[in-house]
Amino acid sequence: MSTDQSPKILDTGANGGEELIRFENVTKRFGKATVLDGLDFQVGRGKHVTLIGPSGSGKTTILRLLMTLLKPDEGRIKVNGDYLTHEERGGKLVPAREKHVREVRKNIGMVFQQFNLFPNMKVLRNITEAPVTVLGMSKDEAEQRGKELLDLVGLGDRCDAYPTQLSGGQQQRVAIARALAMRPQVLLLDEVTSALDPELVAGVLDVLRDVAHSTDITMLCVTHEMNFARDISDQVLMFDEGKVIESGPPEKMFSDPDLDRTREFLSAIL
Incomplete structure (x- = not known):
């Protein structure tokens, strides 16, 4: 790992716009295995960045670090100018208290591979529960917002259904609406179609394309759906x-990457 105190940060679109996410020399280990090795990169506000690579290369670990489901072993992460797992006290950078972590994490939403909906709650309440309990939103406002989001994902008529009454693709669209209900600045997408039957994938990806093209939410996406990545990504x-090992705009990365390793990976999945 580099010991340089001023790391060279990989720019993924912050120049010409405000930086929203920054990883500084972030290392994460599981036992003796180093999953992230001194990782430096930044993402600009409103940019859509897709992470590709073989299984085990560290992509999902990045998302889980941003959600504070994991903590880095070394290095620091900033979101919207605030440290995520550290805070400044007495002029020093120290591990953050839970209150600080919760406050910074409120800016981040995530859609997982599995839908993780509450089976005992109807669809609308699945969406309104967190805005009411975490953001302090009124029930009326949360329900109005929830209905608008269900319309957005094409499920405006399923407010009173239970998750078990929905298909997998419909459940994943509810999960997308639930993440958006928190009004996140950052939306993390972790292989959101990998648990779906093939015929359901297109509908979910169409919803995410609409989100990408109609909102200013910053998106960090892990996917093997390369056509989707080509459509929505800035980087x-x-x-x-x-x-x-390599980065660039989608037209460059998918058509003419510089590295043999990138070409090998893409030829195996395209």
């Missing part, structure tokens, strides 16, 4: 063994 990062 594509190729990961291998815990490092970014």
Whole structure:
């Protein structure tokens, strides 16, 4: 790992716009395995960045660090100018208290591979529960917002259904609406179609295309759906063994990458 105190940060679109996410020398280990190795990169506000690479290369770990489901072993992460797992006290940077973590994390929403809906709650309440309990939104405002989001994902007529009454694709669209209900600045997408039957994938990806093209939400996406990545991305990062080995706009990365490793990976999945 580099010991440089002023890391060279990989720019993924912050120049010409405000930086929203920054990883500084972030290392994450599981036992003796180093999953992220001194990772440096930044994402500009409103940009859509897709992470590609083989399984085990560290892509999902990045999303889980941003959600504070994991903590880095070394390095620091900033979101919207605030440290995520650290805070400044007495002129020093120290591990953050839970209150600080919760406050910064409110800016981040995530859609997982599995839908993780509450089976005992109807669809609308699945969407309104967190805005009411976490953001302090009134029930009326949360329900109005929830109905608007269900319309957005094409499920405006399923407010009173239970998750078990929906198809997998419909449940994933509810999960997308639930993440958007928190009004996140950052939306993390972790292989959101991998648990779906093939015929359901297109509908979910169409919803996410609409979100990408009609909102200013910053998106960080892990996917093997390369056509989707080409459509929505400002920048594509190729990961291998815990490092970014190549990055560029989608037209460059998918048509004429510089590295043999990137070409090998893309030829195996396209």
